[in-house]
Amino acid sequence: MKNKKIISSNLILSFFGIYLSFFYFGLSQYNYPVYFFFDIIKSSFVLSIIVASPLILILFISSKFYHLKKIFISILVGLLSYIVFHYLIRFSDINYYHIFILIFDNKNLLINVIFYFFPFIILFLYSLKFCEKKIFKINKFIFILLIILNIFSLYRTYVIYVLNDNQSYEISDYKNFKANSADNFKSNKKVFILLFDEFDQSIFNKNFEKFNNIKKFYNTSYVNKKFYSPAKFTIDSVPAILTGNSSQKTIIKNGKLFVKNYENEIVHFNHDNSLFNIYNISYSIFAYYHPYCKIFEAETCYDKFYFMKQKISLKDSIKILLNITYVDRLINIDLLIDKFSNTKIKPSKENNFSKFMIENSLNFLKNNSDIIYIHYPFPHPPLKKNIINFDEKNETLSDYEKNLFLVDYTFLLINKFLEMNQDSLLIVLSDHWHKDISEKKALPTVFFSKIIGDDNYIEDNKENNSSNIKGLIKMFFESKIKSNYDIKNYFILRKNHKTYVR
Numbered sequence: 001m002k003n004k005k006i007i008s009s010n011l012i013l014s015f016f017g018i019y020l021s022f023f024y025f026g027l028s029q030y031n032y033p034v035y036f037f038f039d040i041i042k043s044s045f046v047l048s049i050i051v052a053s054p055l056i057l058i059l060f061i062s063s064k065f066y067h068l069k070k071i072f073i074s075i076l077v078g079l080l081s082y083i084v085f086h087y088l089i090r091f092s093d094i095n096y097y098h099i100f101i102l103i104f105d106n107k108n109l110l111i112n113v114i115f116y117f118f119p120f121i122i123l124f125l126y127s128l129k130f131c132e133k134k135i136f137k138i139n140k141f142i143f144i145l146l147i148i149l150n151i152f153s154l155y156r157t158y159v160i161y162v163l164n165d166n167q168s169y170e171i172s173d174y175k176n177f178k179a180n181s182a183d184n185f186k187s188n189k190k191v192f193i194l195l196f197d198e199f200d201q202s203i204f205n206k207n208f209e210k211f212n213n214i215k216k217f218y219n220t221s222y223v224n225k226k227f228y229s230p231a232k233f234t235i236d237s238v239p240a241i242l243t244g245n246s247s248q249k250t251i252i253k254n255g256k257l258f259v260k261n262y263e264n265e266i267v268h269f270n271h272d273n274s275l276f277n278i279y280n281i282s283y284s285i286f287a288y289y290h291p292y293c294k295i296f297e298a299e300t301c302y303d304k305f306y307f308m309k310q311k312i313s314l315k316d317s318i319k320i321l322l323n324i325t326y327v328d329r330l331i332n333i334d335l336l337i338d339k340f341s342n343t344k345i346k347p348s349k350e351n352n353f354s355k356f357m358i359e360n361s362l363n364f365l366k367n368n369s370d371i372i373y374i375h376y377p378f379p380h381p382p383l384k385k386n387i388i389n390f391d392e393k394n395e396t397l398s399d400y401e402k403n404l405f406l407v408d409y410t411f412l413l414i415n416k417f418l419e420m421n422q423d424s425l426l427i428v429l430s431d432h433w434h435k436d437i438s439e440k441k442a443l444p445t446v447f448f449s450k451i452i453g454d455d456n457y458i459e460d461n462k463e464n465n466s467s468n469i470k471g472l473i474k475m476f477f478e479s480k481i482k483s484n485y486d487i488k489n490y491f492i493l494r495k496n497h498k499t500y501v502r
Contacts, residue, residue: 002136003073003132003135003136003139004059004060004063006136006139006140006143007059007073007076007077007080007139008052008056008059009143010080010139010142010143010146011048011052011055011056011076011079011080012048012049012052013048013143013146013147013150014080014083014084014087014142014146015047015048015051015052015083015321016044016045016047016048016150017087017146017149017150017153018083018086018087018090018321018324018325019043019044019047019048019317019320019321019324020040020044020150020153020154020157021087021090021091021153021324022320022323022324023035023040023157023160023161024153024156024157024160025090025093025324026093026095026252027235027252028160029156029160029252029254029255030252030255030256030257030291031291032169032291032294032304032307033160033161033164033165033309034309034310035161035309035310035312036161036309037157037158037161037162039311039312040157040161040312041154041157042312043312043314043316043317046314046317047314047317047318047321050314051321055076055079058072059072059073059076070128071128073127073135074124074125074127074128074130075124077123077124077127077130077135077138077139078119078120078121078122078123078124078125078127079120080123080139080142081119081120081122081123081142082117082119082120082123082325083325084119084142084145084146085119086119086324086325086326087146087149088149090324091149091152091153093252093253096116096326098249098502100112100115100116101502103115109330112330113330116326117326160255164255166294169291169293169294169304170307172292172293172301172302172303172304173302173304173305173306173307174302174304174305174306174353174356175305175306176302177302177360177363179360179363179366180363180366180367180368188370189370189421189423189424189425190369190370190371190372190421190424190425191370191371191372191424191425191427191473191476191477192365192372192374192418192421192424192425192426192427193371193372193373193374193427193429193469194374194376194410194426194427194428194429195238195241195287195373195374195375195376195429195430195431196376196378196379196407196428196429196430196446197234197289197375197376197377197378197379197380197430197431198379198380198381198400198430198431198432198433198434198435199379199407199429199430199445199446200379200400200430200433200434200437200443200444200445200446201225201227201433201443201444201445201446201447202433202434202437202443202444203400203401203404203434203437204404204446205225207397207401207404210394210404210405210408211404211405211407211408211411212408213408213409213411213412213415214407214408214411216411216415217411217415217418217426217428217448217450218448219457220450220454220455220456220457220484221426221448221449221450221457221458221484222448222449222450222458222460222484222487222488222491223447223448223457223458223459223460224447224448224459224460224461224462224464224491225444225459225460225461226444226460226461226462226463226464226496227429227444227445227446227447227463227464227465227466228442228443228444228445228463228464228465228466228496228499229241229430229431229432229433229442229445229465229466229499230245230246230247230465230466230467230497230499230500231247231250231431231432231499231500231501232432232435232442232499232500232501232502233432233502234289234290234431234432235250235289235290236250236259236500236502237431237432237466237500238289238290238375238431239257239259239269239290240259240261240467240500241429241431241466241467241469241470242269242274242275242276242470243259243267243269243273243274243275243470244275244467244468244469244470244471245259245261245265245267245467246261246262246263246465246467246497246498246500247259247260247261247262247467247500248260248261248262248498248500249500250500251266256268256269256270257269257295262497262498269295270295270296271295271296271297274296274470275371275469275470275473275474276296276297276298276371276373278473278474278477279477281369281370281371281477282299282368282369282370282371283296283298283299283369283370283371283372283373284298284299284300284301284364284367284369284371284372284373285298285300285301285302285303285373285375286300286301286302286357286360286364286372286373286374286375287302287303287373287374287375288303288304288305288353288375288377289303289375289377290303290375291303292375298369299369300367300369305349305352305353305356306349348382348384348385350377350382350384351384351385351386351387353377354376354377354378354384354387354406355384355386355387357374357376357377358387358406358409358410358413359413361374361410361413361414362413362414362417365414365417365418366417370477371473375431376406376407376410378403378406378407379400379403379404379406379407379434380403381399381400381403381436382399383399383402383403384403384406387406387409388405388406388409390402390405400434400436418452419452421452422452422453423451423452423453423482424451424452425449425450425451425452425472425473425476425481426449426450426451426452427449427469427472427473428446428447428448428449429445429446429447429466429469430445430446430447430466431445431466432445433445439501440501441501442499442501445466447464447466449469449472449484449487450484450487451481451482451483451484451486451487454483454484456483456484456485457484458484458485458487458488460488460491460492462491462492463495463496464491464494464495464496465494465495465496465497465499467497468491468494471490471494472487472490472491475490
C-alpha cells in the first residue's frame, strides 16, 4: 500500500516538474516572457493530474494481481527514473540533444531510443528483481528529490515570469514605431548593417540576373562569394557576428547568452562586447528573433511585432510534455494531435511582420544614429505571401527563391536614400545559409560591402567570415576605411574559421 501511495505522488510531482522546466530552460529564460505565471502553474497542475491519473488507476487495479503488479510497478519505477533523469539535466541547464549530436552523427531510431530512454530501460530491468522494501526506498528518495527540485523550479519560473517581467519592454514593440521626419534627419557618415535572414550565396548567384535593384549596389561593391557565417542557426550566429567571435557553443545561463569561441573564451552577448560599443557611437536596432532591446542600450530599438502573451491550451501542454520527454523523437506529435483537433489557419503574423519591415525600411534608415542595424526575417522560409507581385515566369521558383525578391524589393525602396549618404559604410550580410541545401556542411552566405560613393566592383574569393565585421566597423570610425579597396585590404588580413554546425 505504501508503494502505491508514494509512486502515485511521484508520478504527479514528476510530470509537474519536468513540464514546468520547459518554461525556464534554454530560450525560455533568454527571450521575453510569453506566458503568464499563474497560467503556467495552472497548466502544470492540470496536465500532471491528467497524465498521471490513468497510470495511478492502472497501478491500483494491477495490485490485485501479483505478477501484473510486479511488472507494472517496475514499469513505473523505470518511468519515474527516466523523467527524473531528464528533469535533472534540464534543471542543470544542460541541453541533452547537444550531447547526443556530439556523440552520434546518426538519426537511427534504435540509437535514439537507447540514448534518450536508457534510464527507463535500466531501472525497469533492475526493479524487476527488487523487493517491495527496496522499491519503497527508491521512491522515497525520488519523492524527496522531486520536492526539492519542484520548489526551486517554481522559484526560477517566478523570477522569469514575475520579477523579471519588465513591462517597459513594451515600448520596443513595432506597434509603437514612429518614423523620423525628413526635417530632423542628419546626413553624416554612418554604418548601415542590413542582415537578411538565411541569405544563401549559391541560390542568390543562380538567380542574380533577376534582381535589378540589388545589382545596382552589388556591382559597385566589395563582394566576397566565399563568405561564411559563424554558425548554422540564428540563435548562435547573430551573437557571434555582433561580438566578433567564432562560435563552438552557445550557453544560456540565468537568462543571459554567452558565446564560447574556438579559443575557449566565454563571451557574454551584451553591449560591452558588441560592435555597437565603439568610441561611444550611437546606434539604433530594428530587428526580431533575439531580444535585442533587452540586451543592448540602443537609442532606438524595436524587436517585437504586436507582442502578446499566450494562453496555454491543453493541446499546447501535451505538445510541450511530449517534447521535453523526447517522445516526439519517435513519433510526429504535431501530425497526431492536429488530426484530432480543428485547427484553423490564422493569417501569418510573420508574413505581416515581413511586410511591415519592408514598408518601413526607409523610415528605419532615416535615423540619426551612427550605426543602423536592421535584421530582416527574409528570405528565410516560409514563403511571405501577398507582399509583392510575381511575374508569371517566376511562379515556378521555389518558395525560398520567391522570398529573395523581397530582398530586391527592399533595395528598390532604399536605393536612392542610401546613395545620398556619401562616404557611409554599407554592409549587407546574413546569419546563415539556406539549410535545406545542407544540414551538415557550412555553405557561403551573401556578403557585400561598400563605401557609398565608391563604385569600384571588387570580387574576392578568399574564404572569410562575418565574425570579422566588428573590426571593419571599428576601423571605419577610425577613418581607416575610406574606399572599397580599403574594405578588401581589411579582409585580406582576416581569416575564416570553422562554422558551428549542430
